[in-house]
Amino acid sequence: MLDFHTLQVASISSRLAFLLVFFVTLLRHPREIYFGLWAGALCCSLIASFIMLGEPSSVPLEAVKGSVVYTLYGASLAVSWAGLRNFYERSTLGAPTLGLSLLAGLSYGFLLAVGGTTPWAMTVVFGSIALSTGFCLLEILRTPPSQRLWTQYVVLTGFGAYFFVFLLSIGVVHFANERMASPDSGIYSLVFDLWCGVFIQVGYLAMVGERANLKLSRLAETDPLTGLANRRGLFTAIGRRSGPGGALRCAILLADIDHFKSINDTYGHDGGDAALIGFAERLRSVMRKDDIIARWGGEEFLVVLDQADAAAATAVAERLRRTAAGQPFSVNGAALTVTASIGVSIVAAGEERIDAALSRADAALYAAKKGGRNRVCLELTPPQTDIQPPRTEPASGLRGAMEAIQVAAQPRSEMA
Known part of the structure; x- marks a missing residue:
C-alpha cells in the first residue's frame, strides 16, 4: 500500500526538479517570460505542498490556513494560464490572473468565517480552481489548427483530467463526503496530482522544444530578406x-x-x-x-x-x-x-x-x-x-x- 507521507515527499520532489529546470532555462533565455510564469506557478503549488506536509487529508482545513493553501493552489493554475498566454504570444491579463489567484482561497476563508459549511466552502474552491483550469484548456484549444503543436495535447490531457476531477469533486463533497474523508482518498488524490503534474510540466518543455524546431525548419526554408520561400x-x-x-x-x-x-x-x-x-x-x-x-x-x-x-x-x-x-x-x-x-x-x-x-x-x-x-x-x-x-x-x-x-x-x- 502506498504511504501518504511518502507520496507528499515525492510530489514536492518532482515540483522542485521541474522548478529547477524552468529557472535554469529562464536564466539561459531571459526573454522567454513564460518559463518564469510557469516557474512561479510551480513555486505557488510547492509552498502549498510544504504547508500541507504531514497534514492528514481527512481533516478539513481551518479558515486561515485553508485560505492560504487554496490561494496558493488557485494562483498556481492562474499563473499557468498566464504562462500559456505568453507562450502563444497573447497579452498577459494581469487583473483576471490576480482575481483567479485569490478567488478560491478568499472565498473559502470568507464562507467559513460567516458560518458557512465546509462542503459549500469546498464547492466554491473546486469551482474556482476548475474555472482557472478551464481557461488553460481554452487557451490551448483556441490556437488555430495550422499553428497547433502535437505536444500541446500532452498538456491538454493533464489540464483536462484536472478539470474533470475538480467538477466531479463538487458532487462528491455533497453526496459522498464520507469518501473524501477516508485515508485512501488522500492517497488517490496525490497519485492523480503527480500524474497530471508530470503531464503538464513535461508537456510544457516538449511544446517549447517542438516550436523551436519548427522555427528552425521555417528559417531553413525561408529567404531572410524577402520572407518568401527559398x-x-x-x-x-x-x-x-x-x-x-x-x-x-x-x-x-x-x-x-x-x-x-x-x-x-x-x-x-x-x-x-x-x-x-x-x-x-x-x-x-x-x-x-x-x-x-x-x-x-x-x-x-x-x-x-x-x-x-x-x-x-x-x-x-x-x-x-x-x-x-x-x-x-x-x-x-x-x-x-x-x-x-x-x-x-x-x-x-x-x-x-x-x-x-x-x-x-x-x-x-x-x-x-x-x-x-x-x-x-x-x-x-x-x-x-x-x-x-x-x-x-x-x-x-x-x-x-x-x-x-x-x-x-x-x-x-x-x-x-
Whole structure:
C-alpha cells in the first residue's frame, strides 16, 4: 500500500526538479517570460505542498490556513494560464490572473468565517480552481489548427483530467463526503496530482522544444530578406502538393528584375535590397493563396501556379508585370520605376518534377530579356511527357530553346 507521507515527499520532489529546470532555462533565455510564469506557478503549488506536509487529508482545513493553501493552489493554475498566454504570444491579463489567484482561497476563508459549511466552502474552491483550469484548456484549444503543436495535447490531457476531477469533486463533497474523508482518498488524490503534474510540466518543455524546431525548419526554408520561400522551401512545398502518383498540375513563372545590377551600382546594396523587398511584396499581392512563391536567387523569383493552364498563367504573369511597373518603388528616399521580365512554362501532364518546366521557363525568360525586357514570354511548343529532365536548377543560357518561345505580351519601354 502506498504511504501518504511518502507520496507528499515525492510530489514536492518532482515540483522542485521541474522548478529547477524552468529557472535554469529562464536564466539561459531571459526573454522567454513564460518559463518564469510557469516557474512561479510551480513555486505557488510547492509552498502549498510544504504547508500541507504531514497534514492528514481527512481533516478539513481551518479558515486561515485553508485560505492560504487554496490561494496558493488557485494562483498556481492562474499563473499557468498566464504562462500559456505568453507562450502563444497573447497579452498577459494581469487583473483576471490576480482575481483567479485569490478567488478560491478568499472565498473559502470568507464562507467559513460567516458560518458557512465546509462542503459549500469546498464547492466554491473546486469551482474556482476548475474555472482557472478551464481557461488553460481554452487557451490551448483556441490556437488555430495550422499553428497547433502535437505536444500541446500532452498538456491538454493533464489540464483536462484536472478539470474533470475538480467538477466531479463538487458532487462528491455533497453526496459522498464520507469518501473524501477516508485515508485512501488522500492517497488517490496525490497519485492523480503527480500524474497530471508530470503531464503538464513535461508537456510544457516538449511544446517549447517542438516550436523551436519548427522555427528552425521555417528559417531553413525561408529567404531572410524577402520572407518568401527559398529553394529548399519551394521544393518542400511542391512535395506536399504532388497529386496521385506524384504528378503535378501547375504552371511556372520565372521573373527577373530588369537592370538590377544598375540599381545596385546606383543606390548601393541597401537600395538593391529595398527593390527586392518591394518586388516580393507586389508579387504576394498578385498571387493566390495556393500559389507557391519563392526567391529563386539573386534578383530572380519563381512562382508555381496551382491548377493553371497557359492562358491563366500568362494572364497572371502579365498582371504581375503591370503591378511591378505601375508604381515607383521607394529606394533610399528616391522614386524608382522597377520592371521585370517573366518567362512562363506549363508542367506537362505526367511530369512528376518541375525540372524540365523550369528549363523551359528559363528559356522563355531569356527570350523576354533579349526581346527588350519588361515583357512576358510563353513557351510556344507544348511540352512532351517523354523528354528527359535536365539538371535540377534552371539553366541560364539555354539559347537553343529560343525556337520554342513566343512573346505573349507587347514590348514595353525599358526602365530608365
